[in-house]
Amino acid sequence: MHDKTIAELSAALARGEFSSVELTEHFLGRIESLDGGLNSFVTITGEQALAAAREADARRARGEAGPLTGVPMAHKDIFCTDGVRTTCGSKMLDNFIAPYDAGVVERFRAAGCPMLGKTNMDEFAMGSSNETSFHGPVKNPWDTGRVPGGSSGGSAAAVAARLTPSATGTDTGGSIRQPASLCGVTGMKPTYGRVSRWGMIAFASSLDQGGPMAASAEDCALLANVMCGFDGRDSTSIECADEDFTARLDEPLKGLRIGLPREFFGDGMAPGVAAAVDEAIGEYRKLGAEVKDVTLPNSGLSVPAYYVVAPAECSSNLARFDGVRYGYRCENPKDLMDLYTRSRGEGFGAEVKRRIMVGTYALSAGYFDAYYLKAQKVRRLIAEDFRKAFEDVDVIMGPTSPTTAFRLGEKTDDPVSMYLSDIYTIAVNLAGLPGMSIPAGFSDGLPVGLQLIGNYFEEARLLGVAHQYQLVTDWHQRIPGGFA
Amino acid sequence: MSLSHDDVRKIALLARLAVNDADVDAYARNLSSILAFVEQMEAVATDHVTPMAHPQDTAQRMRDDAVTEADQHEKFQAIAPAVEAGLYLVPRVIE
Amino acid sequence: MDWETVIGLEVHAQLATKSKIFSGASTAYGAAPNSQACAVDLGLPGVLPVLNREAVRMAVKFGLAIDAEIAPRSVFARKNYFYPDLPKGYQISQYELPVVGLGRIEIELEDGETKTIGITRAHLEEDAGKSLHEDFHGMSGIDLNRAGTPLLEIVSEPDMRSAKEAVAYLKKLHALVRYLEICDGNMQEGSFRCDANVSVRRKGTEKFGTRAEIKNINSFRFVERAINFEVERQIDILEGGGAVVQETRLFDPDKGETRSMRSKEEANDYRYFPDPDLLPLEIDSGFIEAVRGTLPELPDEKKHRFMTHYGLSAYDAGVLTASREMGDYYEAVVKACGGHAKLAANWVMGELSAALNKDNREITESPVSAEALGRMLARIEDNTISGKIAKDVFEAMWNGEGSADEVIEKKGLKQITDTGAIETIIDKVIADNPSQLEQYRAGKDKLFGFFVGQVMKATGGKANPAQVNDLLKRKLQ
Known part of the structure; x- marks a missing residue:
């Protein structure tokens, strides 16, 4: 069952080949037997999943099933789940039983998708390797000595190992696309404002965006149909009619204009990644697309601008974790200051503290203009670059990450080198555009991801462009050894 | 910008983060290298650029003035570290 | 040497909305602790603010009433600081771009003159919760019911020159927000709170002196006392050759004095920045005109x-x-x-x-x-x-x-207005007092009052006094 796409599972459920309970049991069994070496799940919610599966079967029996009813899934542990521990990968929230559901969780619950559990992640989504998680790093199923990427590393690894048909992720600077790339799965970050941020624990509010992760683009389209949509509880949620993201899957690519940003094909990219990306572009040419160069002159400043904007917002977003109303509280605080500094000092890990401090500094008196304001201006320049590029092309393509999965521990001592792992993904968040990563081959046995960037609200086209490629390639169907 | 140990302590206090003395040096080095890295932004002139705070150029939506929330304090306080008589307890606040 | 007092007031008026500024929790006063603090007010992980239209409408109403410019575009910013009554670790407020710009209010002085007091700005923000200092085993208790209640912070220019002027301004503002029905004005319950920025300078100098900010003065009477105390204190310091320290001070109504709040003075750096959870507030002329249509007579x-x-x-x-x-x-x-x-x-x-x-x-x-x-x-x-x-x-x-x-x-308090009845009584009074009549007729005019009194007494005060006068005059001649 686990080698089937969501569309196939949905059809099989509809035909009565197996029940949702059987399907859910199958994936719970895989998690139990296979996740020990991966650590992709933080919490497994077997009982609730089976109860939801029974309800889904009953719903199907009543003739009320939707396209995803009965297909189990997993949620990144950044989404609040009512009555279920929601840790955000942090000691700070290790004991936090969320008292409400995130908007995204509500939507999948209403669609009838049993939740298998909560997936591991970098602490508060701050990391590109999953090594900042309080629950320990996730291992890449293609090579357990390597990282799965981050911050949605648990979701990516779990999908890659087919421990779940799909998982939600969030992407602030590449946190869906980069792990999707490193684990060989398909992931999409929609246009900022498409997916409700209600109940999604904030890292950097103006950049954070939830999105689906699954084996294929078609699956992501089905998931996006549930996940995207207006939510009045999120002021940044875009008020637009619900859209069918599968609508353009079958659209031929003849005449599609693909732009390759010169800046994405420079020295930083590993040769094996470059080769796979070139080959994928060649495939698109064969499908009738027209390929041209574009330029994003300021994209080189995207990582520096991001590492001001994101820490600034996070320094404020994470101020609520103070040991008063929920979460970690230090032992025997001697006064108020002690309660704050020790609860936060002990509850947060090193990378989170680094970013809070960078952000605090960037917003402080005397430095605000030079850092925060400057970064916001650079952000505007980066968004303008994309606007101009999209005057000439329909989709922008390039590598998702400069390298394949790196070794555990390889970059943990050097924050800046870790940050550069997101060099091709971050600009998309700064601009608020939709982006995807799809499997596009291997380098030394490790997956390589191709990044697709679309114009605002062009997710359906993006998914179609990805789907057409997946019809003529099988990279997305490959399952790592030991997980078949 | 290179940060001194004192700078690190000041920032940590402002952010209410206890930092062990042994870690101050590593923070100073890491934060300094991050700041040096982000200062690459200086390479581009931005004098006439409007800062971009949001990805979308739209306006704030407003909701109707209606009470929609019920009392859930028992549920919310079940996850609180210290409560008494419906209040969250903290070390004495001095005015 | 003569001193001149310079006062500016910052008033926090709780807006009389049913629900909070960024959440759907009730703003009713006096509920059980934390029973009106919803997920948003508590700052639970993942919650988000959505703006209450009524709070904006009320702010605009105020702006129109003081003849101020309403900003077509204003921005909500985060003011970052840690305090137990501030659940998110920041207060959502407006900083660089407030919703209400420069306006003015006229006050009447004791001598009957009027004076215009400038209002620098008024902006929307959320209220904090309350720390209760009763002893819980050496701990304080936090009630977040008030957290998220909409506030309009109204900042005056430093235009007032005496405590009396400050009180006149405050009373005028108080009447105004109640006229507008945007605030219940209840000072005991904290719906209308005042901070005063007070400084003194030598008469004739232009430069302002160093000011002290006096916090939370919760009655008109205290405003006058607190300012007068503070002015005396500053003059004493300056005349003694000292310098006034810029600081926040708390008025103690029991002692009638202000004292330094050192705990609030630890190098605050609020790190304001635009709240990324909220988009710019845009107010078009349609919105403004609709509000203008609801303005009462001021x-x-x-x-x-x-x-x-x-x-x-x-x-x-x-x-x-x-x-x-x-x-x-x-x-x-x-x-x-x-x-x-x-x-x-x-x-x-x-x-x-x-x-x-x-x-x-x-x-x-x-x-x-x-x-x-x-x-x-x-x-x-x-x-x-x-x-x-x-x-x-x-x-x-x-x-x-x-x-x-x-x-x-x-x-039986109806006046007797029947001329005949009154005449009968008058005749009887005259008949009963022959010697007084004689003296009156001899020129002792004062005795007229005596006759009036006798008639009124006889009627239990119910005779119409004007009629009694007329009739008596005729009869006594």
Whole structure:
């Protein structure tokens, strides 16, 4: 069952080949037997999943099933789940039983998708390797000595190992696309404002965006149909009619204009990644697309601008974790200051503290203009670059990450080198555009991801462009050894 | 910008983060290298650029003035570290 | 050497919305601790703010009333600091771009002159919760019911030159927000709070002195006392050769003094930045005009109308328009008594106000309704009772003994206006006092009063005094 796409599972459920309970049991069994070496799940919610599966079967029996009813899934542990521990990968929230559901969780619950559990992640989504998680790093199923990427590393690894048909992720600077790339799965970050941020624990509010992760683009389209949509509880949620993201899957690519940003094909990219990306572009040419160069002159400043904007917002977003109303509280605080500094000092890990401090500094008196304001201006320049590029092309393509999965521990001592792992993904968040990563081959046995960037609200086209490629390639169907 | 140990302590206090003395040096080095890295932004002139705070150029939506929330304090306080008589307890606040 | 006082006030008015500024929790006062603190107010992980339209409408209403510019685009910013009553670790406020820009208010000074006080800005923000300092085993308790209540922070220019001016401004502002029905003005419950920035400078100098900010002064009386104390304190320091320290001070009403709040002074750096969870607030002319359509008659307009329409003095009109309720009551009295505006003014400002004061009641809680008072005044005007008897009637009405007519009837207080009946009594009084009559006729005019008194006594005070005068004069000649 686990080698089937969501569309196939949905059809099989509809035909009565197996029940949702059987399907859910199958994936719970895989998690139990296979996740020990991966650590992709933080919490497994077997009982609730089976109860939801029974309800889904009953719903199907009543003739009320939707396209995803009965297909189990997993949620990144950044989404609040009512009555279920929601840790955000942090000691700070290790004991936090969320008292409400995130908007995204509500939507999948209403669609009838049993939740298998909560997936591991970098602490508060701050990391590109999953090594900042309080629950320990996730291992890449293609090579357990390597990282799965981050911050949605648990979701990516779990999908890659087919421990779940799909998982939600969030992407602030590449946190869906980069792990999707490193684990060989398909992931999409929609246009900022498409997916409700209600109940999604904030890292950097103006950049954070939830999105689906699954084996294929078609699956992501089905998931996006549930996940995207207006939510009045999120002021940044875009008020637009619900859209069918599968609508353009079958659209031929003849005449599609693909732009390759010169800046994405420079020295930083590993040769094996470059080769796979070139080959994928060649495939698109064969499908009738027209390929041209574009330029994003300021994209080189995207990582520096991001590492001001994101820490600034996070320094404020994470101020609520103070040991008063929920979460970690230090032992025997001697006064108020002690309660704050020790609860936060002990509850947060090193990378989170680094970013809070960078952000605090960037917003402080005397430095605000030079850092925060400057970064916001650079952000505007980066968004303008994309606007101009999209005057000439329909989709922008390039590598998702400069390298394949790196070794555990390889970059943990050097924050800046870790940050550069997101060099091709971050600009998309700064601009608020939709982006995807799809499997596009291997380098030394490790997956390589191709990044697709679309114009605002062009997710359906993006998914179609990805789907057409997946019809003529099988990279997305490959399952790592030991997980078949 | 290179940060001194004192700078690190000041920032940590402002952010209410206890930092062990042994870690101050590593923070100073890491934060300094991050700041040096982000200062690459200086390479581009931005004098006439409007800062971009949001990805979308739209306006704030407003909701109707209606009470929609019920009392859930028992549920919310079940996850609180210290409560008494419906209040969250903290070390004495001095005015 | 003469000193000049310079005062600017920052007023926090809680807006009278049903729900909070960024959440759907109730703003009702006095609920059980934390029973009105919802997920958003508690700052739970993952929650987000959505702006209450009514709070914006009220802010715009205020802006229009003080003739201020309404910002077509304003921005919510985060003010970052840690405090237990501030659940998110930041307060959502407005910093660089407030919703209400420069405006002004006119106040009346004691000498009858008016003075314009500039209002720098008014901005929307959320209130914090409360720390309760009762001892919980050496801990403080935090109640977040108030957290997220909408506030309009109204910042004046440093235009006031005495504590009395500051009080006049504050009272005017208080009346205004209540006229506009955007704030209940309850100072005890903290719905209307005032901080004062106070400095002194030598008369004739232009540069402002170093100011102290006095926090949370919760009555008009305390404002005056706190400022006067602070002015004396600063002058003492300066005359002693010292320097005033810029700091936050707390007024202690028990001791009548201000004291330094050192705990609040630890190098605050609020790190304001635009709240990424909220988009810019855009207010178009349609919104503004819709709000303008709901503006009531403002205090100054009402006062002017009372002077021209009812012929009242500036002083009387000022008193009768000090609150919207007072003005409404007065006008209802005038209507019910048949338009006797001056008589109504005298009674509302006299007997009624005295009775309210004595019982410590608001005009809205008066046991004598405006209509009832008006009907009583009509009985004075139609000579049913005298002004003197009316005071007894009013007292009976106040004590719940019925309407004016019922009291007059029950107690037999109707004036005697039958000329024949009064003449009979006068004849009897004259007959009973021959020696006084002789002396009067011999030129002792003073004795006229004696005869009046005797007649009134004989009628139990009910004879119409004017009639008695007329008839007596004729009979005594």
